[in-house]
Amino acid sequence: MSGTSEGPVPRAAQGPGAGRPEVTQRDQRRPDLSELRDYRAAFAAAALPMAVVDLRGQIVRPNDALGGLLGADPAALAGQPAADLVGLSSDGATWRAYNEVLRGTRPRLRCTRRLKHADGRPLWAEVTVVPMGDPAAGADRVLLSVADVGERRELSERLRHLRTHDPVTRLPNRALFLERLAAALETTAPRESPRAGDGTGPPHGRIGLCYLDIDGFQAVNDTLGHHTGDRLLAAVAGRLTECAETGGHRAGGHLVARLGGDEFAILVEDSSGTGQLTELARSVLAALQRPFEVSGHRVSVSASIGVVERSSAGASATALMQAADTTLYWAKADGRARWTLFDPERNAHRMTRxxxxxxxxxxxxxxxxxxxxxxxxxxxxxxxxxxxxxxxxxxxxxxxxxxxxxxxxxxxxxxxxxxxxxxxxxxxxxxxxxxxxxxxxxxxxxxxxxxxxxxxxxxxxxxxxxxxxxxxxxxxxxxxxxxxxxxxxxxxxxxxxxxxxxxxxxxxxxxxxxxxxxxxxxxxxxxxxxxxxxxxxxxxxxxxxxxxxxxxxxxxxxxxxxxxxxxxxxxxxxxxxxxxxxxxxxxxxxxxxxxxxxxxxxxxxxxxxxxxxxxxxxxx
Missing domain, CATH: 3.20.20.450 (EAL domain)
Structure with missing residues (x-):
């Protein structure tokens, strides 16, 4: 029998668009009112605090979770500047990035902010702002969301503390000390003083180090064991901290760190001069020469201390640590149980040698x-x-x-x-x-x-x-x-x-x-x-x-x-x-x-x- 079949065209005979669903006018239009109601219901019931924000930065529609976070009726939040509610205007860089998202020139903003929960407790939150719809088509709204990251941040802080602190003495370790030293050199700049140059006002823009190790510590480890040695290090750390707090001219005193083994350092930011550093070294030497009672043993040790004090202008953390290490070596070579001040002439002779x-x-x-x-x-x-x-x-x-x-x-x-x-x-x-x-x-x-x-x-x-x-x-x-x-x-x-x-x-x-x-x-x-x-x-x-x-x-x-x-x-x-x-x-x-x-x-x-x-x- 010949003729044309009235049945469906076999798939193999279909053209390039075969098998694809037919695009109708209905698929191109916006969701109907019932779908919008579903979206809004989900938005309002979401556990994540969110808000729809217009391109002026004002809240158009907050959800209940955002109202609960801020301790306000969600309806009362409408019309308020979103940036003020979640701290986006607290620093220039974040404020500029936020406005770039509103203008459509930036695809996303994500930052961490410290907010205050409705119950009064502090809250670390990750704030995200993204355009709603296709940015290329000119989205007229942005979505703001606020995620509680307190536990994650607390875990991160604990891990950072473990990375940057010595487990035996609880003091900052070498990594944190060098980080603080570098930061101090960047932020400690010479300042004008009304009494500058008259010999009465303290010089600004200077930094100092006391770098020390414990004379006789190895003998304690060898004779009394490492457990007693660790207890001695912890006791030494306590006395150093006392000296730093007593000698500090700022709240909290100076930074004390254990750099490794029996080596410690005290960082004096914004030093008032050599006299301050040498007085600190004297107090440390006197404190450590008093006997220690550890693990039922009376232990006597001392310290050799290298003292470096100089202008922070042009100084580097590496150069300061090298000078401190050299000066500590001099203190030990000169007989131990003493402090020695860095001497440029002696160092020049050492460099020549x-x-x-x-x-x-x-x-x-x-x-x-x-x-x-x-x-x-x-x-x-x-x-x-x-x-x-x-x-x-x-x-x-x-x-x-x-x-x-x-x-x-x-x-x-x-x-x-x-x-x-x-x-x-x-x-x-x-x-x-x-x-x-x-x-x-x-x-x-x-x-x-x-x-x-x-x-x-x-x-x-x-x-x-x-x-x-x-x-x-x-x-x-x-x-x-x-x-x-x-x-x-x-x-x-x-x-x-x-x-x-x-x-x-x-x-x-x-x-x-x-x-x-x-x-x-x-x-x-x-x-x-x-x-x-x-x-x-x-x-x-x-x-x-x-x-x-x-x-x-x-x-x-x-x-x-x-x-x-x-x-x-x-x-x-x-x-x-x-x-x-x-x-x-x-x-x-x-x-x-x-x-x-x-x-x-x-x-x-x-x-x-x-x-x-x-x-x-x-x-x-």
Whole structure:
């Protein structure tokens, strides 16, 4: 049978709009009155406080929940400014954002406000304002809703308190302290004072820190246990808080925090000056020195306190904490149980020392060091017998540095072993060069300073043997100088090293003799060949500048020279500056002299000019 079917068109044969519901005029119109009544009923009965607000910001229709929240008849709220009822006009940023929503230029406003409930209790509420309908089509109403977020906020506050407070002492922790410090630096700005500059009014725009740790706390932990240690920390926190409240010029006193371990800090915002901080430090020190009763034990501790006080202008939290940490280190290094005030000059010296320490080892590898030589002259004839090698550092930033600037640092970090080996090799090579260049003259001996760490941390005997072989210098032309304090306590390995060097033929000299232990019993045990008298004795021989020489110094020097000669030792006098000193030292019996009378430390070329000649005395 042919023809067209009158039945429904199969779905596969339908066009692009197949299967979609037909859009009628009824679907495009607004809800009918019954639907509106349903919406309004739901709105009025909703538990969430809400209100419809017109574009002027006035309430058009509040629900019952909003009336209950504010303690007012909902009908009486109509026509009132919504912003005033829920605090949207309390700050500029929120007020501007609210008006942008009303104008349709902002899609939403959400903020937290502290309101007052109808029953009188405070209420933390999240206020939301959104357009009703499509903003692009020009919505003529906005919906305001108010959600109680008190429990959520309380939980957030509890979590924040746990994150920002120390559980043992209940004090603010490091994170909160640094947050408060940064905020104080931002808000503490210099202000004009009617008495500014007359010395009577307090300076404004300043900030201060007392940074401390507990001396002896580790011993409490080790002997009485961590439980007692925690109780002690809590007791310390209590006393610090008392000091801060007593010394605070603002309500609530100063901020006390535990930064970790046994470290605490007190922040003084808007400090009135150094005097306020030092007085606070004194009170803290006195409070902590009183015994504590914890866990049935009577515990005595003290504190080391670093004090920093400065203008907040240009200061940073990082710089303040670094200064406080440095000053606390000074307090501990100075003997503990004290407070120390930040000293810019001392800090500059520390920074320079730190800069030298960080570049010392690479400087040895880069060859930034050089040697100068100071003559050792025979007192009887004025002829140069030997030279002392003195190392200098050609620092690219600080210029030519004397040994006193960097040798102590090298001894601390161990670089002295590497540097000392370079000095020894360079000095022996130079001594051998002089010997070869002047074969007809008596060879000069070379004297090299050796640090005690070289005796302990390196194979000095092997180094010396290798260098003497490498340079061809005879062992008898090498003299190693050690300070009296290093030599006089020698035993064990250091003593065996000195003995091996002496057996090799190397001469051992004691430098600065007479200022250290001066234990003469050691002279009979140690393989010493030379005593170098400290310059403080020689200076007492001067008649110049109206000063009379010290008879005691001359008697002591004479006795030491006689003793040394009886033991078969030679004596060198350091710091000889005048011909008068030289004459008396010669008369007493000193063998050699060293000092500005003869020559300062000079380059090796200048020493070559003096070989085989008598030095002409120069008044220094």
């Amino acid at each position: 730190q800069a030298l320490s960080s570049t010392l080892r690479p400087a040895v590898e880069r060859g930034e060091f050089t040697l100068e030589y100071q003559p050792l002259v025979g007192m009887a004839d004025g002829v140069v017998r030997g030279v002392e090698a003195l190392v200098r550092w050609n620092h690219p930033r600080f210029g030519l540095l004397a040994p006193s600037r960097f040798v102590p640092i090298a001894e601390e970090d161990g670089t002295i072993v590497q540097l000392g080996r370079w000095v020894l090799r360079t000095a022996c090579r130079q001594a051998r060069r002089w010997q070869l260049e002047h074969p007809g003259e008596p060879a000069l001996f070379i004297s090299v300073n050796v640090a005690v760490r070289q005796l302990r941390d390196s194979d000095l005997v092997a180094d010396v043997a290798e260098i003497l072989t490498e340079t061809g210098l005879e062992p008898g032309l090498l003299q190693l100088e050690l300070t009296e304090s290093a030599v006089m306590g020698s035993s064990g390995r250091p003593l065996r090293v000195l003995q091996a060097l002496s057996d090799m033929g190397v001469r051992i000299a004691i430098d600065d003799f007479g200022t250290g232990y001066s234990n003469l019993a050691y002279l009979s045990r140690l393989p010493v060949s030379v005593l170098k008298l400290d310059g403080s004795f020689v200076r007492g021989f001067r008649y110049e500048d109206g000063a009379r020489p010290s008879p005691a110094d001359e008697t002591i020097v004479e006795a030491m020279v006689q003793l040394a000669h009886r033991l078969g030792l030679t004596v060198t006098a350091e710091c000889v500056e005048t011909s008068g000193q030289a004459e008396r030292l010669r008369r007493i019996g000193c063998d050699t002299g060293q000092g500005w009378l003869y020559s300062r430390a000079v380059a090796p070329e200048r020493i070559a000019e003096l070989i085989g000649t008598g030095t002409r005395p120069r008044e220094g």
